[in-house]
Amino acid sequence: MRRTVRGAVAATACTVVLATGLAACGTVKQLTAAEKVSDAFGRITDGKTLKAELSFGATADEILAFDKLASSKGKPMDRKTAELMAELKISVAVSADKPLKDIQSFKDAQSGADPFNALGQDPGFDVAYALAGKSGKSYADLRWVDGNFYVKADVDGIAQLAGENAGELKDAARAFPKVVQDAVAGKWISIEGKTLKEFADQATKAAGAKTGGASAAPSVDPKVASGLVNTVKDVLSRNVTFEDKGKQDGADHIYVAAPAKALADDLLKSVRPVLKDVPGLDKLPSAAPTDIPDKKIGLDVFVKDGSVSAISFDLAQVDADLPADAHLPVKVTFSKDAAEAPKAPEGATKFAMSDFEQIVSSMLGSSTGIKPKIGSKPAAAPLTEAQIKELAAKGIPEAQIKMLNQSGMGYEQIKKLLGSTS
Structure with missing residues (x-):
């Protein structure tokens, strides 16, 4: 069961993305079924809102039955875990003041190029992510509204999902600023876009100091993204069938299928030349992983009122050793008009740069025996240029040294810290 579920997210995501990419491009027109899927995916962003929900399309009993078939040699799943799997769902809601298909930053996000248009700026659409139970219990909420970020988490609930206790985390939070304590208590936390940009700028400067040069944030050239889409489209048109x-x-039920190993091999062979100049993607394997089943796998697409309403994918397909009667469907549902526009929550505790500095100071202070005050920035004598150069010679970027000094650590304290971590 563990090996099957380990590849579940990747397999599901890849299958959905591949089908979506082909359909949205609208290039497969030789079959009526393909036309339906193409038009349905093309219309999914016609509206100003869109909501997608991912969950297991199985009951706890069905999940246990699947586990029994999949884990003949491993430890069987307990009912509590199966009930949690059956109960959980992940949702994404997007909203804008005009059709999503007309927003350039949204199209960029779909292609992987500059998803949020730039930190600190309003991308032109709002997004809400949520991890919740089908019964309505909320475990985690993340929102991007008007260019600002909001987050809330049920620490106790998430700990229970992981089979852990949140007591130690709550105790540790007492040594940190109020914003951390509020976060652990399950309250809304907000981070302004300009603060996120400041975080990113400092991280970029620190990375540049380490490498001896500037370190720009990774991005995808729109031309590369477009070339990749066209390449994937061509590969899919050769391999994918619609029934x-x-x-x-x-709803119209259409089965989209492809030979898994042949499709993966064809994709790798085709995209390698396109991605050869993209850092981190220039050394893709020449062949698909050996554990990809050498058989046809597929997903069920449902089309209602001309738009995609749901996609279902059977995870049992990714494990060639499972018997034919093993099934564990994952379902993604889509709605264009039932999504409530994400809103900025009231009363959120603001996370500021000073909080970040205090957190760093607190964490580093605990390793050196120094206990800085929390709630007000402790004073420290400003470092001289000579002291900064001396400390930087020990391997820490000057930007970080200055930040530690500004957060309350003096020359001797930073020197002691560097001596304890070198």
């Missing part, structure tokens, strides 16, 4: 299965619950 109209008729009506199911008022």
Whole structure:
């Protein structure tokens, strides 16, 4: 079971993205079923809102039955875990004041190029992510509204999901600023876009100081992104088949399938030349992983009122050793008009640069026996240029030395810290 679920997210995401990429490009027109899927994905961003929910399309009993077939040699899953898997769902809601397909930054986000248009700026659309139970219990919420970030988490609930206790984390939070204590207590925390940009700028400067040069944030050239889409489109048109299965619950049911190993090999062979100049992607393997099943796998696409309403993918397909009667469906549902526009929560505790500095000071102070005051910035004598150069020679960027000094650590304290970490 563990090996099957380990590749579940990747397999599901890849399959959905591949089908979406082909359909949205609208290039496969030789089949009526393909036309339906193409048009349906093309219309999914016609509206000003979009909501997608990912969950297991199985009950706890069905998950346990699947685990019994998949884990004949491993430790069986307990009912509590199965109930959690059946209960959890991940949702994403997007909202704008005009059709999403007309927003350039949204199209960039879909292609992977500069998803938020630039930190500290309003991308033109709002986003809300949520991890929740189907019964309504909320575990985590993240929102990007008007260019600002908001987050809230149920620390106790998440700890229970992981089989842990949040007591130690709550005790440790007492040594940190109020914003950390509020976060652990499950309250909303906000970070302004300009503060995020300041974080990013400092990280870039620190990385540049380490490498001896500037370190720009990674991005994808729009031309490369476009070339990749076209390449993937061509590969899919050679491998993917569409079969109209008729009506199911008022929706058109279309089965989209492809030979898994052949598709993966073809994709790798085709995209390597396109990505050869992209850092980190220039050394892709020449062949698909050996554990990809050498058989046809597929997903079920449901189209209602001309737009995609759901996608279902059976995770059992990714494990060639499972018996034919093993099934564990993952379902993604889509809605264009039922998504509530993400809103900025009231009363959120603001996370500022001073909080970040105090957190760093607190963490580093605990390793050196220094206990800085929390709630007010402790005073420290400004470092001289000679002291900064001396400390930087020990391997820490000058930007970080100055930040530690500004957060309350003096020359001797920073020197002691560097001596304890070298």
